[in-house]
Amino acid sequence: MRTSLNNIKLAEDYLNKQLPTGDKLLFEARMLLDHDMLTNVKAQRHAVELVKQYSREQLRTEIEAVHQTLFNNKQHRTFAQRVLSFFR
16 A cells, blocks of 8 residues: 555655656656556546646636626626726
């Protein structure tokens, strides 16, 4: 169990480019020799990319909700007009 946690941490540091040069080279050599390690690192990279993509989509949704509230709500009409005046 401890070994797998260490491998996950090592892979995370590798993917985030936080390993010192020597450790990075050793880790890359391990991936060349251990197909399971390589597969796990690829899966971890994919998981990180999916989380980032989901986070971006969530942020877009939140920004759109704020936009709709500010520009379509009568109580914010003055604010919306002031913002739009910057672009005229």
